[in-house]
Amino acid sequence: MLTKKFDPLKGKILEVLNHEGKIVNEKLEPKIDDDKLLKMYKSMLLGRIADTKALQFQRQGRMLTYAPIKGQEATQVGSMAALSETDWMVPAFREMAGMLYKGASLKKLFLYWYGNEEGNNLDKSLKILPISVPIASQLNHASGIAYARKLLKKEEVVAGFVGDGGTSQGEFHEALNFSAVFDLPTIFIIQNNQWAISTPRSSQTKAETLAHKAIGYGMPGIQVDGNDPLAMYIATEEAKKRALKGDGPTLIEALTYRLGPHTTSDDPTIYREDKEVSYWEERDPLKRFKIYLENKDLWDDKKEEKQRKEYTDFVTKTFKEIEKDKFVDLEEVFNYTYAEMPKDLKDQLDDYKSYLKEVK
Amino acid sequence: MPLKTILSAINSTLDQQMEKDDTVISLGEDAGFEGGVFRATKGLQQKYGKERSIDTPLAESAIIGGALGMAVGGLKPVAEIQFSGFVLPGFNQIVAHVARFRNRTRGTYTLPMVIRMPYGGGIRALEHHSESLESIFGHIPGLKVVIPSTPYDAKGLLTAAIKDPDPVMYFEPKRIYRAFKQEVPDEEYSVPIGKAKVLKKGTDITVVAWGSLVRETVKAMELLKDEGISVELIDLRTIKPFDKETIEKSVKKTGRFLVVHEAYKTFGPGAELISTVNVKAFLYLEAPPTRLTGHDITIPLPKGEHHFIISPERIAKKIKDVVKF
Incomplete structure (x- = not known):
């Protein structure tokens, strides 16, 4: 049991692939087939390029407020790769790479940040819940889905994401407790990126690690190098096994770092040092995973260059497509309030329409 | 200062x-x-x-x-x-x-x-x-x-x-x-809670707004400057307990009432204000007291937000509608 071996109470952190791209724990290296390894890397790379471009578009005034994922790709992709298509993902708002891995289209993800609700209208078969902005509230939804799928005898698990700041919210406690009480097949993944806007992890909680918090709920917790996709993979894989055995939820604290701002409205230079950022840049999840794949003869600079170009073109093309639809139609903003539009709401829509007609 | x-x-x-x-x-x-x-x-x-x-x-x-x-x-x-x-x-x-x-x-x-x-x-x-x-x-x-x-x-x-x-x-x-x-004066001062402020005196219609919509209403009044409509603009400033007396006094003079707010319509502050107008100034009214509010829909994300946000043009149109009733 990884959660026993890497007991957070003993200060242990699960690592497999270190920041130089070396396997530090051969016994734990997962046997992932080549196609899947490549899919993982490519999702991380697409996530990174989409992220970089999104920031550019935002600075050009073409994209609205955007919450960057840079630096957190391995946490998201490593965990999602350990799950099946039938499993669920309950994101917060900084999980773009994981969502891409699970099959969300970049167009939809961009549409959301472009300010269009259609971006949250993901294909139901993907089993990805919409982006959730109210911090930690989504974790209760994860528990609820887990309860339903268990009752309906489905062999499925639910991965709920939250940030380090989110662990201070009451709903974090409530969701973990609820899942634990009912032995639900839930996996709680904390993307501990060290900063909740300007508040450092050290000011967020006195707990030595966030994984410690699991103990109080009666579930195992583990601290994982979140920039190591292989460590994230095996931690999530074990949590899934446990969940499907009926042994209940697991808390995974992924140690990672937000290399970018909280959102494009944020200026992190106010509250953190450059040297801290460069420390984490050296621990870039893509860098180490690329070396790993190169050592397996699955990847090289030429492939990298080709893939980067392909993705850059794809991201640019996708964004241009979105820009064609400048605005959301009037009916769209009314139509989804209820299954059937109540008379009074229909009147409001009609009134507004006749106003538009008159002023034309 | x-x-x-x-x-x-x-x-x-x-x-x-x-x-x-x-x-x-x-x-x-x-x-x-x-x-x-x-x-x-x-x-x-x-x-x-x-x-x-x-x-x-x-x-x-x-x-x-x-x-x-x-x-x-x-x-x-x-x-x-x-x-x-x-x-x-x-x-x-x-x-x-x-x-x-x-x-x-x-x-x-x-x-x-x-x-x-x-x-x-x-x-x-x-x-x-x-x-x-x-x-x-x-x-x-x-x-x-x-x-x-x-x-x-x-x-x-x-x-x-x-x-x-x-x-x-x-x-x-x-x-x-x-x-x-x-x-803004440096010295300490209070604006009393519960007191509205008449920002502009007028005789044809009382318009009540607060927050950013006060500014939008002022812009609407600019749009109407050649229409010969005299608007009395009240900044409510306190939503609760709100200043019934100032509203009553104004509506008794103008005979018309419009409240503008971005909050959703149903059970919004506008309903409360209109109720006050009906009770306090019923016999003075020359048009139904009216509200211009956010629609009863979740406020849209930016690409649909313009359908929701109340523009000076909409306020101006509504003022005209009430005055011409």
């Missing part, structure tokens, strides 16, 4: 009150070191220390419930909620406790506390960053709800809120945080 924006007036008022009274403290997420995401509390931690300008853990219920405890414990907390859309985890504390403490203890425990939060749409923001929730809090006995629309009132109302013996919800129109400057 120094020129200030609404935002800088809030900042300097907090500074002034914290300087004058050691029991006044500020707390919120990112509200200490960084001075808040809008910088409304900028410099307070550097001046008054971490104990009086607190960076809290990320938990609105802890901020509001904690502020209640601080008020009981002898402080005058000014809590910042980052955006009004995020106040909801603290809703239980506000409705179940903050609003009731005086009544529950028959006046033994009172809560001199302020809950500040930026509110309103029109800034092309993400979900939960554009709400206008004044109706919800206005509905709750025991709460006062104020909304300034100018830097002068931002200072006066915040001073009054901090000095008030009861909890005050202080909504900040973030859309016009930095939109314009106004002369």
Whole structure:
């Protein structure tokens, strides 16, 4: 049991692939087939390029407020790769790479940040819940889905994401407790990126690690190098096994770092040092995973260059497509309030329409 | 007199009150070191220390419930909620406790506390960053709800809120945080809670607005300047308890009434104001008292927000409709 071996109470952190791209724990290296390894890397790379471009578009005034994922790709992709298509993902708002891995289209993800609700209208078969902005509230939804799928005898698990700041919210406690009480097949993944806007992890909680918090709920917790996709993979894989055995939820604290701002409205230079950022840049999840794949003869600079170009073109093309639809139609903003539009709401829509007609 | 924006007036008022009274403290997420995401509390931690300008853990219920405890414990907390859309985890504390403490203890425990939060749409923001929730809090006995629309009132109302013996919800129109400057006296002054302000006298129609919509109504009046309509514009300033007398007096003169708010229509403040107009000035009315409000739909994300936001053109049209009734 990884959660026993890497007991957070003993200060242990699960690592497999270190920041130089070396396997530090051969016994734990997962046997992932080549196609899947490549899919993982490519999702991380697409996530990174989409992220970089999104920031550019935002600075050009073409994209609205955007919450960057840079630096957190391995946490998201490593965990999602350990799950099946039938499993669920309950994101917060900084999980773009994981969502891409699970099959969300970049167009939809961009549409959301472009300010269009259609971006949250993901294909139901993907089993990805919409982006959730109210911090930690989504974790209760994860528990609820887990309860339903268990009752309906489905062999499925639910991965709920939250940030380090989110662990201070009451709903974090409530969701973990609820899942634990009912032995639900839930996996709680904390993307501990060290900063909740300007508040450092050290000011967020006195707990030595966030994984410690699991103990109080009666579930195992583990601290994982979140920039190591292989460590994230095996931690999530074990949590899934446990969940499907009926042994209940697991808390995974992924140690990672937000290399970018909280959102494009944020200026992190106010509250953190450059040297801290460069420390984490050296621990870039893509860098180490690329070396790993190169050592397996699955990847090289030429492939990298080709893939980067392909993705850059794809991201640019996708964004241009979105820009064609400048605005959301009037009916769209009314139509989804209820299954059937109540008379009074229909009147409001009609009134507004006749106003538009008159002023034309 | 120094020129200030609404935002800088809030900042300097907090500074002034914290300087004058050691029991006044500020707390919120990112509200200490960084001075808040809008910088409304900028410099307070550097001046008054971490104990009086607190960076809290990320938990609105802890901020509001904690502020209640601080008020009981002898402080005058000014809590910042980052955006009004995020106040909801603290809703239980506000409705179940903050609003009731005086009544529950028959006046033994009172809560001199302020809950500040930026509110309103029109800034092309993400979900939960554009709400206008004044109706919800206005509905709750025991709460006062104020909304300034100018830097002068931002200072006066915040001073009054901090000095008030009861909890005050202080909504900040973030859309016009930095939109314009106004002369704001350095010395301490209060704008009384519960008093509206007649911004412009007129004879044909009374228009009531608050927050950023006051400015939009002024723009609407510009659009109407050649129409020969004399508008009396009232900035309500306090949503609860609101100034019935000023509204009554005005409607008795103009005979027509329009209230404009971005909060959702149904059970919104407009309904309450219209009810007052009907009761107090029924026989003076020459047209049905009317409201122009946010539609009863979740406020859309930016690419659909224009369908929701109330433009000066819409206000102008509505004024004409009421006057021509």
